[in-house]
Amino acid sequence: MKKYLLSITIVAAFYANQANAQDDKNKNNNTVGTEVVNVTSEYQATLNDAFKINDNPLIEDEDINQKKEVKYTIFSVPVASTFAPAKGEAAAVDNDSLANFYNNYALLGYGNFNTIRGELGIVEQIGSKNMYIGGLFKHLSSDGDKNLDGVELENSYSKSNLDFTLGQYNGNNQWSTQFGAMMSKYNWYGTPSDFYVSNFNFAMVDPLQKYGDVHVGASYENYTGAFEKAAVSYKYFWDDYSSKESRFIFAPKFNVELPEQTVHINFEADYLNTQFANNGIDNNQDKYSYLNLSVNPSIKFFDTDYSVELGAGLTYSLGKIKGVEDNALVIYPMVKANFNLVPDIVQAYAGAVGGVKQNSYADLAEENPFAAPSLELRPTQTKFDLYAGMKGKLYHNLSYNVRVNYKTEDDKAMFTINQYDINQPNKQGYQYGNSFGLIYDKVNTLSLFGELNFDFSDKAKIGISGEYNNYSVEDYENAFHLPQGKINLNVLYNFTNQWFANADLGYVGQRYEFGGGTVNDLKLGDYYDLNLTVGYRPTAQWTVFLKGMNLVNENYYRFNQYRVQGLQILGGAMYKFDF
Template identity: 80%
Template sequence: MKKYALSITIAAAFFAHQANAQEDKDKKNKGVGTEVVNVTSEYQATLNDAFKINDNPLIEDEDINQKKEVKYTIFSVPVASTFSPAKGEAAKVDNDSLAKFYSNYALFGFGNYNTIRGELGIVETIGSKNMYVGGLLKHISSGGGIENVQLDDSFSKSNLDFTLGQRNENNQWNTQFGAMTSKYNWYGTPADFFVSNFNFDLVDPLQKYNDVHIGASYESYIGAFEKIDARYKYFWDDYSSKESRFVVAPKFSVELPNNTVYINLEADYVNTQFANNGIDNLVDTYSHLNLSANPSIKFFDADYSLELGAGLTYILGKEQGIENNSLVIYPMVKANFNLVPNIVQAYLGAVGGVQQNSYADLADQNPFLAPSFVLRPTRTNYDVYAGMKGKLYHNLSYNVRANYKNEDDKAMFTINPYNINLQNKQGYQYGNSFGLIYDKVTTFTLFGELNFDFSGKAQIGLSGEYNSFNLDQYQNVFHIPQGKINVNVLYNFTNQWFADANLGYVGQRYEFSGAPISSMNDDIKLGDFYDLNVTVGYRPTAQWTIFAKGLNLANENYLRFNQYQVQGLQVLGGAIYKFDFK
């Protein structure tokens, strides 16, 4: 289950990114003479509070502030076109932060391809006890209509989430409940069908995904017990595949005079039962329980922090009735050094861990998965990194980093071949769905970014990443780019008019040819692509914003996944209304 960090800012509404705003630290009451003056005010909840609980780091560690993994989505209202910046989310266009004065918002947009997008976010305090209740409804759908596509390429996705929480002087708690429903079509058929005059009326490409999820979190500001998160998700599709996942993660810390001792525990269980695959009439089942312990000790002062620890994960696995247990030990070492305070910081470390791969998460990354594939965790034996970040000038910041990572059972998407001899084919068995293949992969990565901030008038972000891969069994990684570049420009013309332009480039990618491994590289090249998106907005009042968004403006009909062409030029227009009930 994902955590939902919701923001009512214009940028979040336009780019569908989640905001990770850091919480302000509580101010300590100061005594005057022998008297103590206590100032008490009612806690004002926001959507960020309702759907996210943040950790307050002791110092500005790189491991806390490191950039999120780059994510692409094929759907950019509705089919790809959005390339997320390497820093994890777009900078805010609306520098006036009008949303902070309003607890609630509503958004509606409509575009070509019969695209409909709607959002409603509400959060209100309850009484005077710092309690809050919130809800978020999100919907996006498209009627499809990609050129030269023979099957239905429409889709829709709706989410509804509720939350209830309270923030107290010594602790805070939060509970969540939600549901999701979505529809997609396996429209990416092989090119051979066009030659053989294949009868597409035989194919029903529709797939439906659904889930219900609940979660709870409790955080204490005093004592050794720091936090506990628990969440459960039940996920199923239209082919009777189903999955249950439960995660509980308690955290402990002990503050000592010059260091802090941490003990992080986690139990992550997933049980997946796939559909009858129609080939051997068997139902594939997988279950994995990952038990992890990550003890560490952190030393710090004003000029450095050093965390020394190790991680241990025991995997109790069962794949199609066969037990597959293993023990993974990995480093947890992180160091940060303020070479020039507030100007230059160096950081390095060696970390690892086990990623629990689930049907729900993988279908969220690639909804064109077949409802039957091999499922197992990915083990990161080590990820060694070193970098430097800081300021070149008061409005110019940078970050450069190098990583060397070693992974076992790295999951990669690959198209399932078309089997002409298979009788009674399902809608995903026409060479139009994806499975997974696994390999041991080492990755060397170079990453860099520059960020310019011209006093809120304009912001410019540049980022780039280069990857070099080495595999044990295959020639190439599949559906993973060799390089990525992103340029983002945000500009406020006036207090009412603003614009945002984003250009993303994704480098060479490969698809497995299906041929036996040999010294010849005969894998299919998917090619690189770039994507240009522009948003223009106008705020006639503090509560209303009118926007127009152009996506894939270069009309690049590239393949986001093998055989899956994205929509061409897209235009979406709409409005946002911010309001309070009180």
């Protein structure tokens, strides 16, 4: 019997996107736990085939003594890499779906502020038993909080995603294709505080911004021979201010198996072309283009109790900023090591890695939808990221992971509020001191991370994690909008086979906002957020739930000048089904 290793993520909260800026907040509040389990099963198509959740494991090579082949999840889904086995946010609503799994689901919820959440996920086998087709629709919208303290502008928002996929799994390979689209709208509602004491005419501001994209992709994986994998993707992104962006990525991977070593060679071509809106100052549209060409050769030595991968990466970046060439050659390490100190109980790991991150308008707007459509774009170079840690089990139901890492990044992109210029003519809706630009600096980060996960069988699960960050910068006094610490606590408790509750508490530490060079940098206070879900399963297929978010009713600042909604209540139901 072959054994396959999988990292399982503890699901934190169903309502991952909360009102306005709070929808981004939960990305930092998710409790993540990892545990290695052995699973064997036959193939059956599920939503995870169609829409795999991206995850960045600490160690890419969990399987120390064997080549990666087909990896099975507890949902009997073959995948090519470690990922979180959850069907979107739906799995967090219905914990029992982990045990009573259906291929398809529909979810609908409604809450105060006229918040509407809907999801529909369908995947079916077609033709041969190993071919599948799937679709996933997700919608979240809110009319906003009309009584939000210190907010005069419209703060409603909405976001909808529709994705389709077609794929097939065979014994020695698998392939998939994807097509999708996204539409969203937000409002730049976070104006400066002095507007409220100067009788500012808010009626003159139109804060609405709309985003959209279409994206296609394909991937092919081969489990025999030197050719391992190839993935290609294209995204076209635009906004309501005539900004537009194209991004194309092609990434083939090869490996050669030797008796006691494996040689890996990874390539990637990442092309970005962005044209921003008319900035209203000189009536110019700023244009950026970057082509990052990367190669990462390495050789891996492995045995039963260890694996060591030695390699290096090289990226040549050909850029053009507003017509001016910006080329760079970056060399970085790619070294990873894993050691089973006590088999199946204690594992130590360490490494030195690096790379070049393409900062795209689409990614930045996803991270902060209140960004201005006139950003300065340049890649971030991670010269090295050194890490070392240890993970394992303290008891059969208690696992842990501790890690320390130190990394240095050149041209790290950090958000900062754009200052209001009263003398600027023909102002756009984002030019009232209510949108974010970018500051780049060399940032060194020392991080300490630790997590504990308790698993009391089917009765309860508890996960707690914490992270401390110390930043040092070269050109400025502080790092901006980067928290000094994070703490996440998640508790899932099954009272009976039908009743359950899921609580999660997130804490984000102090951050800084750029003072503009003439005044001291502004300290953004820490905040915490408490969410609670209570669910009832009248049948194996139906789950009804009631979720309270931001239960402490704290209108904290997720971003500078952007308060989040207070207490939110959302109720709804989920139906799981097979055709």
